[in-house]
Amino acid sequence: MVERAFQITEEDVSVDEVVARLADPAIGAVITFVGVVRGVTEGREVRYLEYEAYPEMAENVLRQIGDEIRARWETIREVAIVHRVGRLQVGETAVVIALSAAHRHEVFDAVHYAIDRIKETVPIWKKEVWADGAEWRSEGG
Amino acid sequence: MNEWANEQMTNGQIAVKVRFFAAPREAIGTGEIEVEIPTGSTVGDLIDLLTEEYPALRTYTRFISVAVNRGYVGMQNVLHDGDEVACLPPVGGG
Numbered sequence: 001m002v003e004r005a006f007q008i009t010e011e012d013v014s015v016d017e018v019v020a021r022l023a024d025p026a027i028g029a030v031i032t033f034v035g036v037v038r039g040v041t042e043g044r045e046v047r048y049l050e051y052e053a054y055p056e057m058a059e060n061v062l063r064q065i066g067d068e069i070r071a072r073w074e075t076i077r078e079v080a081i082v083h084r085v086g087r088l089q090v091g092e093t094a095v096v097i098a099l100s101a102a103h104r105h106e107v108f109d110a111v112h113y114a115i116d117r118i119k120e121t122v123p124i125w126k127k128e129v130w131a132d133g134a135e136w137r138s139e140g141g
Numbered sequence: 142m143n144e145w146a147n148e149q150m151t152n153g154q155i156a157v158k159v160r161f162f163a164a165p166r167e168a169i170g171t172g173e174i175e176v177e178i179p180t181g182s183t184v185g186d187l188i189d190l191l192t193e194e195y196p197a198l199r200t201y202t203r204f205i206s207v208a209v210n211r212g213y214v215g216m217q218n219v220l221h222d223g224d225e226v227a228c229l230p231p232v233g234g235g
Contacts, residue, residue, distance in 0.1 A: 035235050051234070052162055052163055052166075053162075053234070054160065054162055054208070054211075054227055054229065056211055057208055057211040057212075057227065058234075060211055060212075083234060083235075094234075094235070095234065095235055115235055118234055118235045119232070119233070119234060119235045120232070121232065122232060122234050123162065123208070123227070123229050123232055123234075124232055124233070124234030124235075125162060125163035125164075125230065125232060125233050125234070126233040126234065127163070136163045136164040136230070136233070137233050138230070138231035138232060138233035139231070139232075139233060
């Protein structure tokens, strides 16, 4: 089992560092998803994002998502998901998902599933701050 | 001491910690409170009580999910002394 595989952090998130957590001679493929702070939403310019988490629960729910993935796709060997919280500037990395597998088959489906589940169920919130206001945003609207 | 005996000792009241996040946290102005409620109260009872105490919560209660001790639960879930309850508005990570 990978150490610190599911983590909420206030520090910068490095894709290379998260991928390195999966190091294992048995793997032949790693797929990553990197969520980045976008500077424009619905035509408005974003100054920065403020992410907030219920960190203790969020790490548990991320671990459950990892378990779901490995139960559903036998080819997936390890899962690491790191989500940053606090104030993030445009272009900064908010989330890194990394999955390792012996072979490439199905890793794309698995990473797609991971990001969908994160957006649905992990207790993390995002506030968009524009020049003239701010709003908490969820997938629902 | 079992949980039942423990709860009876506090005059039929139990104490729970309630945590708020994001928009509802800002609306009521705090992220964490301690609440005393009657033994046997459900999550739904607690939400009703909180809404009376903090009318600003009313805007959010329709959308809120609740976690007890860091797992999602339903409104019928019965609370126990020392539970950590969290009021979770619709999530938006990623």
